[in-house]
Amino acid sequence: MNNIFYEMIFKRKSFHLFRNVGNESIGENELKDIQDAYSGFIPLNPEIKTAIRIIPEKETNCKRGGEYCILLYSEKKDGYLQNIGYLGEQLDLYLVSRNIGTLWFGIGKTKEEPFEDMEFVIMLSIRKISDDSKYRKDMFKSKRKSIEEIWEGEQISGVTDIVRFAPSACNSQPWLVKNDGELLVYRYKKPGKRGIMPADKVSFYNCIDMGIFICFMDICLGHRGINFDKKLYPDTGEDKEYVLNAKYRLE
Incomplete structure (x- = not known):
């Protein structure tokens, strides 16, 4: 990138x-x-x-x-x-x-x-x-979920704190990263919550959002000089709480 x-x-x-x-x-x-x-x-x-x-x-x-x-x-x-x-x-x-x-x-x-x-x-x-x-004067004043809401496990400086600023439909931020030695990137939907989007459009736009988020992830890892092997998983837009989209093995 x-x-x-x-x-x-x-x-x-x-x-x-x-x-x-x-x-x-x-x-x-x-x-x-x-x-x-x-x-x-x-x-x-x-x-x-x-x-x-x-x-x-x-x-x-x-x-x-x-x-x-x-x-x-x-x-x-x-x-x-x-x-x-x-x-x-x-x-x-x-x-x-x-x-x-x-x-x-x-x-x-x-x-x-x-x-x-x-x-x-x-x-x-x-x-x-x-x-x-x-343009934006201070990105960190933008309204985004906290790090704790979008990242579980050990944080990566320059990655964890930046990827959460990826844009998303209606600022829904439908992602969660679990770091258990590998980075597991999920499309995450909080049960019973969909925001202002029509119910039949949520998964459509959130799947696009996941591509945006993965782009941010790749850019930030690359900027930190962290090599990685990325595996993608199909996301058909199922109405589930967690849908795995990508797995990163850091080198």
Whole structure:
């Protein structure tokens, strides 16, 4: 993972509304750069075909003041939601490095047809940010679960304290890591609690969230110089308290 991604973790924020961010536009060359950059990102599963399309935000139901929306498409195969989350978070951090603000827009809809043999999964709303002060000033003031709520066992400095800032749908933070010599990463759903998301959408978006979280995990371990062997497990979105998504053997 690119070290710049680690730095961008501390800068990024979700622009729930693009307001007072300047009047700069995203140029044609930048749009091409985004497409080119995406083609070089590392997927969780290289056998799953994905693609992005960039269209004006006004052609979607997203009305957050963005200039464009990036539509993420994927084949529907086992693990495709985690895979698109993993790729999409690399895209998120890349965009921040280009001073382009982002918002994961989970309830996004578009009139665009399926792309080749892939279906629309989720979108990011984006806009050029002319003033750096509009980004996050102190990540640690962000509202997140405590370390104790998302991590069991021995903590890893520079990893445990950073991965909890991964973005998630409705800030649901549906993850739990158990360190028993190996890192076991679970999609975790607290019994009887689902937040404000429609019940039939919780597992869909939380599977995407797990891909985002695994991306953060890989970036943080890489930044610490910790080598690892990662094994992924299929997550079909079952309504269970714990669903194993990944196992890390640290070297």
